[in-house]
Amino acid sequence: MFTVAVDVMGGDLGPRVAFQACKKFLKSRPDVHLIVAVTQDFADEAESFFASRKSRVRILPCETQISMQDKPAQMLRQGLKSTMAAVLREHQQGRAQGILSVGNTGALMVLARHLLGTLPGMDRPALATLLPTRQKPLLMLDLGANLGVSADQLVQFACIGAAWSKVQCAAAPRLGLLNVGRESTKGTDNVRQAAEQLQRIMPDYYVGFYEGDDLYRGELDVLITDGFAGNIALKASEGLSEWLSEQLHSEFRNTWFLRWLSFLWAPAIARIERRISPARHGGALLLGLDGVVVKTHGKSNERAYRHALEYLLQKVERFDKPRLLAELNRLQNH
Amino acid sequence: MFTVAVDVMGGDLGPRVAFQACKKFLKSRPDVHLIVAVTQDFADEAESFFASRKSRVRILPCETQISMQDKPAQMLRQGLKSTMAAVLREHQQGRAQGILSVGNTGALMVLARHLLGTLPGMDRPALATLLPTRQKPLLMLDLGANLGVSADQLVQFACIGAAWSKVQCAAAPRLGLLNVGRESTKGTDNVRQAAEQLQRIMPDYYVGFYEGDDLYRGELDVLITDGFAGNIALKASEGLSEWLSEQLHSEFRNTWFLRWLSFLWAPAIARIERRISPARHGGALLLGLDGVVVKTHGKSNERAYRHALEYLLQKVERFDKPRLLAELNRLQNH
Numbered sequence: 001m002f003t004v005a006v007d008v009m010g011g012d013l014g015p016r017v018a019f020q021a022c023k024k025f026l027k028s029r030p031d032v033h034l035i036v037a038v039t040q041d042f043a044d045e046a047e048s049f050f051a052s053r054k055s056r057v058r059i060l061p062c063e064t065q066i067s068m069q070d071k072p073a074q075m076l077r078q079g080l081k082s083t084m085a086a087v088l089r090e091h092q093q094g095r096a097q098g099i100l101s102v103g104n105t106g107a108l109m110v111l112a113r114h115l116l117g118t119l120p121g122m123d124r125p126a127l128a129t130l131l132p133t134r135q136k137p138l139l140m141l142d143l144g145a146n147l148g149v150s151a152d153q154l155v156q157f158a159c160i161g162a163a164w165s166k167v168q169c170a171a172a173p174r175l176g177l178l179n180v181g182r183e184s185t186k187g188t189d190n191v192r193q194a195a196e197q198l199q200r201i202m203p204d205y206y207v208g209f210y211e212g213d214d215l216y217r218g219e220l221d222v223l224i225t226d227g228f229a230g231n232i233a234l235k236a237s238e239g240l241s242e243w244l245s246e247q248l249h250s251e252f253r254n255t256w257f258l259r260w261l262s263f264l265w266a267p268a269i270a271r272i273e274r275r276i277s278p279a280r281h282g283g284a285l286l287l288g289l290d291g292v293v294v295k296t297h298g299k300s301n302e303r304a305y306r307h308a309l310e311y312l313l314q315k316v317e318r319f320d321k322p323r324l325l326a327e328l329n330r331l332q333n334h
Numbered sequence: 335m336f337t338v339a340v341d342v343m344g345g346d347l348g349p350r351v352a353f354q355a356c357k358k359f360l361k362s363r364p365d366v367h368l369i370v371a372v373t374q375d376f377a378d379e380a381e382s383f384f385a386s387r388k389s390r391v392r393i394l395p396c397e398t399q400i401s402m403q404d405k406p407a408q409m410l411r412q413g414l415k416s417t418m419a420a421v422l423r424e425h426q427q428g429r430a431q432g433i434l435s436v437g438n439t440g441a442l443m444v445l446a447r448h449l450l451g452t453l454p455g456m457d458r459p460a461l462a463t464l465l466p467t468r469q470k471p472l473l474m475l476d477l478g479a480n481l482g483v484s485a486d487q488l489v490q491f492a493c494i495g496a497a498w499s500k501v502q503c504a505a506a507p508r509l510g511l512l513n514v515g516r517e518s519t520k521g522t523d524n525v526r527q528a529a530e531q532l533q534r535i536m537p538d539y540y541v542g543f544y545e546g547d548d549l550y551r552g553e554l555d556v557l558i559t560d561g562f563a564g565n566i567a568l569k570a571s572e573g574l575s576e577w578l579s580e581q582l583h584s585e586f587r588n589t590w591f592l593r594w595l596s597f598l599w600a601p602a603i604a605r606i607e608r609r610i611s612p613a614r615h616g617g618a619l620l621l622g623l624d625g626v627v628v629k630t631h632g633k634s635n636e637r638a639y640r641h642a643l644e645y646l647l648q649k650v651e652r653f654d655k656p657r658l659l660a661e662l663n664r665l666q667n668h
Binding site: 213225244 | 512522550551567568570571574578585592595599603
């Protein structure tokens, strides 16, 4: 039996898409309980929406919510009464084994770090996601939570990324560092210094520099970068895949004959879209925290929400803190 | 009548693909003369290969070539006798109106800066390319020539990018700054400081922060970023578009019926590939130099070479130095 807490406020489409997603999720997973944090004005609606699942849903009414415009620096003064802080507190106090939020990433970083704390040796958590590739999924971090990153921080990200991957996948991860070239002379000082440290710390995991066009090859388990480049690479890919989808649909509906044969090609295109769609891989993890924190995109629709819930539950099921700490400790003290 | 100089050494596929591309290019453009720089060991082969076009091709034998492994720092000692330096000198001394190189980008930066010099107010040239988008092509810079970039340098890139776009397209460009969010509070200090300066310097051109997923929207003419993020965003897009092509071909050849109908869908897929393929947009410009310098990818095949030659010629035809300098001066002294 698992319990996860969901902050449904702060998304672009409002909390109702999250309610729908939660209901379907409860139906598909009879072993799960949910804690749903809402602002007062949605409390009654939430109570009646989940009335039929009362035994497995607890509604948590809160004073405020975090908006996309709120500055992370104000969080510790104004954010502690928010839905976001409420779900984090449920997790911190052991009433939930993981949390999902759709809100402001910067705020989630600050509040999660304050309420849950970071794991030993981790200055700040990193935002990570599993990217679809030709072969196995790629755990990529950081994706925008840390913009100006030192060599030491890149190494910290590598340690938590490798430890997490090791515990989740039970195999030695292949870890790369994102750079503008594969040669050891390429890149910024930070990236080159981090590479030197990684060669020493995790010679069994670290396999060298990887470039942007290696992202989708599927040769790696973990890819480390700073939040600025990571965020832009990921979003550029999302933008391109959306444009390609549009082009495929318009090209294939361009002639009456192809339109008429859509039963033949539409499934092929749908398979490709499913394979590459970021919505199916909608959840991002905040790694380095003492807990399981998943963030879903502000634009998340019902489907993206459900994927994020499933993703959170998968991470909660496989979360093994003693093993994670042991592996992290081993890497940090190499 | 135009003359351009081509450094054919240093590409992954050797100089012969470049010879073929040059020959076809000469055939399609009877108004063009070429200067082809080769190392001594290819001089005879080049002479006989271009024997039938002798009146329009001059072979320039050189002592050495730049390799991908050469460090940019050594260029000013060892690189001046190379094919790359030779074509730059032809341009500098007015015997060629532009140059194309397939070699090491770092070396090209150093040699071009040394031999041609930079335009007033430009510390270093930036690597730029025209990216295909939903609407008009996007001039994006820098793409990897400058990794650690200050706010002032981002502003310099914006000035040369905007001036170049204005002169080439004869319309007021819409210029954006790549960032992790659209809000003014987002991003690194450098990016935010550059944004403040751009609002003051070019209020008529600068339209704000743009994110990675805006790259392919087609709303902008010029997008400014540092070389690290720019390189990774561009290559991530290339990697994804390659993978998508592969998936399309394999999905559509998966069933005998779709295979049999390939005459119907293959042209649609080919059109999409042509639209997004980086090979068709194979040339990158070094902007900020006192000259027209195009760099093509180390992996360039014959087709990519020809596109790069056509691209170079288009830039040479439209290069209007007095107007470029006037516009650059106007922006710098705002």
